[in-house]
Amino acid sequence: VMELPPSHHSATRAAALAACYLSYRRGSPGRGLALRAVRSGRRQDIDGVGQKYYLELVLEDVLDKDSTVNCTAEVLHHLGNKKIAPDVQFTIEGELKNTDEADNVFYNRIKSLEKELVAENIPDNHGNISPEMEPIRLLAWVASGYVIWQNSTENTKFQFAQIKHVKQVKRSDEYLEFDYMILLHEMVSQEIIPWQMTVLWHPQHGVQVTQESRQPKHASE
């Protein structure tokens, strides 16, 4: 087992991946979690299995940067077959802020819309987001955590960049469904990659990505 300097990119990439997974599992339109710092990292090469990272992380609440939480995480990148998503396990020390009220307000607001929600370019090119769109953006942030987890390797570092387009899909049950076209920024190749994802959410049932697919870069080069 090898100790990693916390600023080394192998530690920070594994940490980013763990944070994305964690954000997906614990996030909501009222709660987005992002990686604040890596406190420590260790790497273990397991013969015939893959590379395992042991990490101590600090996460921050995207809506309240002063609110942080410590976590430990293990990330296992499987040897060879890159089609399998890495295994991630985590433990959060302490409690996350309760977001039930904000979640319910958003849920009821969307449920009571006369027409399905449609929007684009969130944030806009100057970084602006209207307060009504913030939960839509956070939902995309959280759902992108799933996409990033599923598609990451030791040589990638994905970040959510922008919602190009979002369209609410009418449902007869209690779930909210949104069809997103987002842009992901992959830091190592520096590419901006369009990605489609279908997202389900309900305040009691968390966030689910039911479909996701990488899209070709548009021809306007």
Place this chain on the structure above:
Amino acid sequence: ILISDLQEAVENQTGLRSYRNRRSLSEYNYEVYHSLEEIQDWMYHLNKTHSDLVHMFSVGKSYEGRPLFVLKLGKRSRPYKKAVWIDCGIHAREWIGPAFCQWFVKEALQTYQTDPAMRKMLTQLYFYIMPVFNVDGYHFSWTNDRFWRKTRSKNTRFRCHGVDANRNWKVKWCDEGASFHPCDDTYCGPFPESEPEVKAVAHFLRKHRKQIKAYLSFHAYAQMLLYPYSYKYATIPNFSCVESAAYNAVNALQSAYGIRYRYGPASSTLYVSSGSSMDWAYKNGIPYAFAFELRDTGHFGFLLPEMLIKPTCTETMLAVKNITLHLLKKCH
């Protein structure tokens, strides 16, 4: 004379007054992102109104024929002065870079009389500031594709445009961390210095290499202060000087709002890349070569909101002043 200021009367009528006011130094809004045209107008204006401290010149032309403007800042106090080179916007979509370059110039001109540190800096050194390195790409990111990164040179064989201007320098060119494929965002170009922007700046830096003691390049995003090497995992000869300069700069930056920057050699801190301007500057004998990756760490990424321009620039000023004063104290 019937109307003493006809221009003003017309502008009041048509509502153009605010644009006219924006052109004076204290009314230019440094807390919004500016188009290329606005930035060029701003440079022309400073060149005219602050000719004791500012001299604007061009190092060449971009692929699409735009001038590559540089501002030379400093008091013409003595015949030979060392210099610091600062460039922003090598990558088009990193808008906070050019915003910082403009902020730096504003701070220099506004606090030169009142701040002893700034007065010392402008008396003992010249600053060459290039607010927008990749003018064609920057313009394209305003009009077509907000996430454009490269230059806008046309490729003969593929339908893709542009070269990564930070992979096109002649230092271990197109080795690891750069791509040979013209459609990739880290495309190194057909040959080193193929991009007129890179060639023009390289020519200028080569010509002034004895004078220039620090090279600072501003990028976004990651919150890092990087030094050589990018192209390999190895320690630079003057490591202890550079590392301590980085350490102090990052602490100075943090003192503003508590924002933490990571620092270290680019290869291990960020990623291995070849053909970068920072490595080239260092190889060319500039003892302090740094690349800043400004705010944030991914929450907004390239789309940093305008209300964060001021805190980002304020804290970064502290780092740049710190590095500059460190530079004046020897230890190269």
